[in-house]
Amino acid sequence: MYQHILALAFARKEINEHLKILPNITLGFHILNSYYIARMTYKAILSLLSTHQRFVPNFLCDNQETIVAVIGGLVTEVSAIMTIIANPYKIPQLTYGSFSPPHGDKTLFPCLYQMVPDEVHQYVGCVQLFQYFGWTWVGLLAADDDYGDMFLQTVVPLFTQNGICYAFILQTPKRTYIEEYTGLILKLLENYHVLLERKANVCFVHGEPPSWHNLRMLLFIVPFYNLPLLAKVWIVTSQWDFESLSIQKLWDIQNFHGAISFTIHSKQPPGFQKFIHTIKPSWAKGDNFFQNFWEQAFNCPFKPSKMKEDKKEWCTGEEKLESLPSTLFEMNMMGHSYNVYNGVYAVVHALHAAYLSRSNYKRLTERENVGFHNIKPWQLHHFLRRISFNNSAGDTVSFDQNGYFIAGFDITNWVAFPNNSFVRVNVGRLEPHALPGKMLTINDDKIVWPRHFNEMLPLSVCNDHCYPGHSKRKKEREKFCCYDCIPCPKGMISNQKDMATCIKCPNGQYPNKNKNQCIPLVLTYLSYEEPLGIISIILVFSFSLITIFVLRTFWKHRDTPIVKANNKSLTYILLISLLLCFLCCLLFIGKPKKITCHLQHTAFSVAFSVALSSLLAKTITVVLAFMATKPGSRMQKWMQKRLVNSIVLFGSLIQASVCIIWLSTFPPFPDVDMHSLDGIIILKCNEGSDFMFYCALGYLGFLALVCFTVAFLARKLPDNFNEAKFITFSMLVFFSVWLSFVPTYHSTKGKHMVAVEIFSILSSGAGLLGSIFPPKLYIIIMRPELNSKEILLRKERFFGTSFEMPIMVPPATRKQLDVSPLIPLLFGGMEMVVDRYAGSL
Structure with missing residues (x-):
């Protein structure tokens, strides 16, 4: 002072x-x-x-x-x-x-x-200081008077608006007479436990006197009551002056080591240091404050002029001001x-x-x-x-228009020493009139933190930070600064600490594993270059070549009895439709396009419906041929080629109609799926209408069911070259494949879903091809001597096994049945039956 x-x-x-x-x-x-x-x-x-x-x-x-x-x-x-x-x-x-x-x-x-600039600037600067160091849980100290109340009424809303909470509010005694002051300090001691809030390591103090002296008094008497000492970072306003009362000059100030204050900007006018050194007893002639200051600072009285010499130590006037602790006198103009x-x-x-x-x-x-x-x-x-x-x-x-001095504040770090001196370290600057965001500048490398925190930046938060990848969730019945940390939900990230909510990644990006960064999505589809695509292509062409080989073999031996006995026209239609089914798999490989999406399911549905219709026609023809063996039977009129054509045409037209309606209403289209797999954009063909997709698939199942039923009923016919059992087995393969297809299709994602479709098509086609044609190919290629009408009309060793051809007919009709025309019927061929009966008419 x-x-x-x-x-x-x-x-x-x-x-x-x-x-x-x-x-x-x-x-x-x-x-x-x-x-x-x-x-x-x-x-x-x-x-x-x-x-x-x-x-x-x-x-x-x-x-x-x-x-x-x-x-x-x-x-x-x-x-x-x-x-x-x-x-x-x-x-x-x-x-x-x-x-x-x-x-x-x-x-x-x-x-x-x-x-001094407007005091509110300090409050705003303090908020920015807290935000800079990440302090959101702080204590507030102010004197219990009108000025302290006004400080709290200003600061608390400002904190709330900027995401900072007060952990406690402690009001220290106001300035009063000594007899009242002692009682107020003891009352403050009863509330000392409030200051011990473990998480609030930072306290913001309204520096209006007598805050400094009250706090020093409180910390001085705490050890006498065996209470734990405080370890806080004190943040104070510019009114706080680190000077001691005469009774406090020997008190320890280590509790304030590392404090940070907003101080009034000052410089040293030239000559001030020299002026201070002129202060001697001669100065006292015009200074009534000199003697009181000197005696209290150096703890010695001046000897009255009339008093005789004694053993008491008197002030000599030669004491050095620079030897005084900083709490008593500072040599620089502050x-x-x-x-x-x-x-x-x-x-x-x-x-x-x-x-x-x-x-x-x-x-x-x-x-x-x-x-x-x-x-x-x-x-x-x-x-x-x-x-x-x-x-x-x-x-x-x-001055500005409101009478405030136009200046800024220095941000000072107080470094205390054991001899009760301290030094002020300028660690920043607060410029109230600077542009937004540039008011506060901090050089935190210069800051010395309290020793209790190992001179490291202390934390002052209600709970630990929510690190990137997590977001905050408010705790019930607690202030908004107290929260739980929850992981970001799927598809969202948080890339900063203490984010209130997670955010979605931009289009074309997805969260990384830690959900703290968005990275570009990877495009994926079943391509021709990858192993799965190559394997699919190999299988497609393998089955296609096998089908072509069978078709060529049957065409080459089209005049042989076994080919004629198997209705060669239906055989050709069946083989060609199976070939198209295999080739349809190529539409599923490669980057989806509009034309390929339109043809993928529709082309396969129509081609496979033709194959199933052909098998149904084959089975119905065998049954009708058996029923028409009696001369003069009315079933003979059904034994015409137009029946076969009608079955194939009618069965295929229904599926074609379904596909036309599908393409004209809700056709398939190229689509992207960014949600099924993390980090991957799936390029696929969207079915457009799931209903129409399952209608087409369901119709194929209906045809297979009808074909299976008819073939199953014809399974007890004489089994020498009877295709009913082979068709029944092929339909069982078909059902097995497509019944397992539905759950597998919906449980897979990305290009593996497309691979499931290809596998299902290839498996069902291969089932038909492998169940019906190998026995006939064996006779045509390996045993051509069996491929004659005479051999087929009598008992023969077939596939290395001698067998009889039993004719299973009811006893009532056994006498009326002519066995000779039944033999070629059991071969499964309609043309031989038609030729035989046409010659007898």
Whole structure:
């Protein structure tokens, strides 16, 4: 506090030695002590409005000069009282401490000029500081008075708006008399457990006095009650001044090691250090504060002049100020002292400008003598509002439209030493008038953190951070800063800490395994180059070549009895339709296109329906031929080629009609599937209409069921070359394949789904091909001697086995049945039967 007086004296000394400012004028000052007590403050300010040494406010009984301006005070309460008294007189008041009126707007005090920027800027800067270090769970400390209440009412909503919660609010005793103060401190001790909140490692303190002294008092008495010591990072506003009371000068300050404060920007005016070293007992002649400061700082009294020598250690006046701890005296001009220095210069420059003003000069010369003693206080406001100059340290001094000093704040890290000294380390800057996002600059490499945190950045959060890949979920009945961390759902990511919700990846990207980054999707489809596609192509061409080989063999031996006996026209149709079925598999391989999507299922459905219709025609023909063996039977009229053609044509046209309706209403189309497999975009053919897809597939099942039923009923016919059993077996293969196809199709994803379709088509086609044609090929190729009408009409060794051809007919009809025409019927051929009966007509 004494440094403030020295800054005032130093400014006065510089101005009086300056030849261009207030020439031929000796500047003086008068200091009054408010003692931080309201009634003493009122008395002090009223004494300035009274006659010298006579406390009669508002009356001038002698030639006392008029007050031009007042500089003070340090705390809001003192400044407010001074403003209330001085405002009616329009006396300019320059307060060098923060001013936060609890009962109204500052604009209600037009004569007040504040040498500190608006205090709200510090609150905003503090919020940005918390956000920078990730502190969201902090404690709040303020004095239990109107100014502390106003601080809390301002800060708590600001914290909430910026995602910060207060863990606790602790109000320290207000300034009062010593007998009351002791009881309030003991009451505060009862609430000490609040400060022990383990997760809140950071406390934001409203620096308005007496916060510093209260906190020091609390931490001093805690060990006497065997309570645990605090380990906090103290964040304080600019009003906090690390000076000690006389009773506190030996108290440890290690609890405040690593504290961070917003401090008033200051520089060192040239000559101030030299000026401080001139402070000696000789200085005391004009300084009533010197002796009190010196005796308390060096813990020694000055020896009265009339007292004889004794053993008591007296102050010599040769003590060194630089030997004092920083909590008692700092050699550099600090923030509040710098404001006093600038405040003196602001008043002087305003006086000088008023003196030099032409309009003021003219008015004064017309009515009064020109002189500084004739300048009224209200005349300075015009010049103070517009004042702008550079002080000796190079800083610009000016005020904004609201009377706030235009400047920023330094961010200071306090490093304490065992000898109760400390150093201020400038670690950042707060510029209230900077662009958004650039107000706060921090050099965190310079910050020294409290030793309890191993000098590492402490955490001050309600719970651990939610790291990328997780999002926050609020806990019930707790503040929003307390939350659980849950993994991001499928298809979503979080790429920052403590994200409220997970986000979806852009189109064409998908979450990685940790769900903290989006990576490009991989396109996939069953291509010709990959192994699965190559295997499918090999199988398609293998079965196709086998089918061509069978077709060529049957065509080459088309005039042989066994080919004729198997209805060669139906055989050709069956083989060609199976060949087309195999080749349809190629439509499923490669990148899906519109034409291939249209043909994939429709072409296969029609081709396979032709194959099944041919088998149905073969089976019905055998049954009808057996029923038409009796000469003159009416079944003979059904034994015509038009019946066969009608069955094949009618069975195929129904499937073709279904496919035409499908293509004209909801045709298949190329589609992408980005959700079935993580990280993969599946290029596929969308069926368009699932109903039509299953209609086409269901119709194939219906044809197979009818064919199976007819073949099953004909299974007891004579089995020498009877195809009914082979067709029954082929239909069982068909049902096995396609019944397993449906669940397998829906349980697979991507290109494997297409592979399942290809496998089903190939398996069902191969089942038909392998169940019906191998016995006939064996006779045609391997045993051509068996391929004659004579051999077929008698008992023969077949496939290396001797067998009889039993004729299973009822006893009632056995006498009427002619066996000779039945023999060729059992071969399964319609043409031989037709030829035989045509010759007998």
